[in-house]
Amino acid sequence: MAGPTEYLPKTFRPRVSTYWWLGRWSYLKFILRELSSIFIAWFVILTLLQISALKRGPADYVQLQEWLRRPILVALNALSLFFVVFHTVTWFNLAPKAMSIRVRGKPVSNLLITAPNYLAWLAISAAVAWLLLRG
Amino acid sequence: MADRITLKVTRYDPGRDHEPGFQTYEVPLRKDWVVLDALNYVKDKVDGSLSFRWSCRMGICGSCGMMVNGEPKLTCATFVSEYMPGPVSVEPLKHFPILRDLIVDISDFLEKLTKVKPWLIREEERRVVDGEYLQTPEQADTFRQFSMCINCLLCYAACPVYGLDPLFTGPAAIALAQRYNTDSRDQGTNERLDILSQHDGIWGCTFVGDCTRVCPKHVDPAGAIQQYKLTAAKEWIKSLLMPWGGR
Amino acid sequence: MGKRSNEPFLWLLFSAGGMLAAILIPIHVFLFGLAFPLGWLHGPSYQSLLELLKQPLTRLYFFVLCTLSLFHWAHRFRYTLYDGLQIKHLDELINTFCYGGAALGTVLAAYLLWRIP
Ligand code: SF4
Ligand code: FES
Numbered sequence: 001m002a003g004p005t006e007y008l009p010k011t012f013r014p015r016v017s018t019y020w021w022l023g024r025w026s027y028l029k030f031i032l033r034e035l036s037s038i039f040i041a042w043f044v045i046l047t048l049l050q051i052s053a054l055k056r057g058p059a060d061y062v063q064l065q066e067w068l069r070r071p072i073l074v075a076l077n078a079l080s081l082f083f084v085v086f087h088t089v090t091w092f093n094l095a096p097k098a099m100s101i102r103v104r105g106k107p108v109s110n111l112l113i114t115a116p117n118y119l120a121w122l123a124i125s126a127a128v129a130w131l132l133l134r135g
Numbered sequence: 136m137a138d139r140i141t142l143k144v145t146r147y148d149p150g151r152d153h154e155p156g157f158q159t160y161e162v163p164l165r166k167d168w169v170v171l172d173a174l175n176y177v178k179d180k181v182d183g184s185l186s187f188r189w190s191c192r193m194g195i196c197g198s199c200g201m202m203v204n205g206e207p208k209l210t211c212a213t214f215v216s217e218y219m220p221g222p223v224s225v226e227p228l229k230h231f232p233i234l235r236d237l238i239v240d241i242s243d244f245l246e247k248l249t250k251v252k253p254w255l256i257r258e259e260e261r262r263v264v265d266g267e268y269l270q271t272p273e274q275a276d277t278f279r280q281f282s283m284c285i286n287c288l289l290c291y292a293a294c295p296v297y298g299l300d301p302l303f304t305g306p307a308a309i310a311l312a313q314r315y316n317t318d319s320r321d322q323g324t325n326e327r328l329d330i331l332s333q334h335d336g337i338w339g340c341t342f343v344g345d346c347t348r349v350c351p352k353h354v355d356p357a358g359a360i361q362q363y364k365l366t367a368a369k370e371w372i373k374s375l376l377m378p379w380g381g382r
Numbered sequence: 383m384g385k386r387s388n389e390p391f392l393w394l395l396f397s398a399g400g401m402l403a404a405i406l407i408p409i410h411v412f413l414f415g416l417a418f419p420l421g422w423l424h425g426p427s428y429q430s431l432l433e434l435l436k437q438p439l440t441r442l443y444f445f446v447l448c449t450l451s452l453f454h455w456a457h458r459f460r461y462t463l464y465d466g467l468q469i470k471h472l473d474e475l476i477n478t479f480c481y482g483g484a485a486l487g488t489v490l491a492a493y494l495l496w497r498i499p
């Protein structure tokens with residue numbers, strides 16, 4: 001930007017504060033939604049740890065289970081559960097906005113897109129649980 | 136109901152002040168007064184040097200946008216009595232350079248708006264004698280929502296990404312690009328995509344969604360941007376599968 | 383075609399990962415992170431888990447889930463660092479960290495999953 005001239009007067013440029021995301025509830029919700037990605041990454045790490053323990057043998061696997069019973073890990077996983085569910089809910093609620101599906105020229109109501117997502121979530125979660133618990 | 140309320144208004148004189156400050160005014164509290172009425176009262180009766188923009192007083196011209204108690208609002212459509220018992224702060228729209236008092240410099244937006252070519256683009260213009268481009272009501276419905284934009288820029292003031300990265304094209308300009316993309320008479324989608332699929336175009340958007348929340352005309356710019364991303368991604372796949380397809 | 387970035391590709395990975403994560407991860411975190419280790423539910427035995435993991439389909443499932451989830455994380459975390467901390471000028475470092483991390487995780491997942499005894 002050039003300096004002030006007769007036609008381009010001097011202006012004041014405010015700066016965005018580093019803590020802008022604390023300033024408004026919708027901003028805070030946004031930043032929490034974005035931070036949920038950290039817990040998704042943590043899930044991947046946890047899964048890879050489990051797989052590698054499984055690979056190394058029963059003793060290692062039992063050890064990992066014991067490690068997971070430590071209060072700090074339980075707390076971390078409880079927090080993770082909260083954040084991954086938060087991710088699911090926000091993801092499903094925003095999905096219809098990006099799609100804007102029209103049937104015969106009329107926009108389809110958001111509920112018609114969101115509801116099947118939730119149903120699929122429940123059904124698939126139940127299927128995963130059944131696969132693991134039946135034996 | 137108290138009969139007076141305090142306004143805290145931003146004052147900035149570029150010739151004198153280093154940075155903006157607040158000045159307070161006491162104004163009568165009338166049930167039917169909007170914030171703009173209170174500002175006009177100050178200008179007429181108390182302090183004629185207070186500067187702000189307005190025109191239509193009915194939510195159509197889009198020039199009276201300001202931050203009222205920290206929220207971007209059309210001051211002609213925001214009742215003072217909502218902020219009882221006060222004080223009410225009135226500041227210039229966030230994220231724009233302040234020219235004077237409540238007036239901001241919006242040239243950056245105007246430049247961006249022209250860049251996205253918000254007009255009908257035709258590969259070949261039809262001659263006037265050949266008549267108009269026909270459109271069914273359903274086709275007009277697809278873009279009606281986006282065409283409601285009054286360029287009030289409340290959405291820019293709500294968008295943290297624009298505040299942090301002034302290169303970002305921003306909500307209203309993208310929504311208006313989408314308005315023409317979805318117009319059945321338009322053939323300029325690809326031309327616009329070339330501009331908007333650059334990094335600063337649509338990809339800077341992280342879907343905070345506050346633009347949609349504050350828009351007084353229910354334009355839903357956040358939705359428009361996500362739809363645009365989807366279109367850009369589809370085009371990208373197409374160009375990957377058919378590199379010879381030209382566009 | 384003009385200069386277009388690889389953003390569409392990264393965004394597609396982000397979206398696919400986000401969808402998959404939304405549907406699958408909560409139940410996994412609940413079962414493997416809490417319910418099984420804490421004994422709320424009786425999880426599968428070591429042997430049956432190992433058997434399950436030997437199925438090619440299970441391996442593929444975990445590979446895709448881990449990879450796409452990581453690229454989902456990379457995309458979001460990159461922008462959180464840009465905007466939340468206002469350090470966009472460090473974008474090369476951030477990109478390397480995020481996408482490099484996701485790529486590393488992908489390689490690690492492939493290595494672990496396909497070298498099961
Ligand atoms: S999209 Fe809405 S908030 Fe943004 S300029 Fe247009 S009318 Fe104003
Ligand atoms: S004065 Fe025109 S929109 Fe408020």
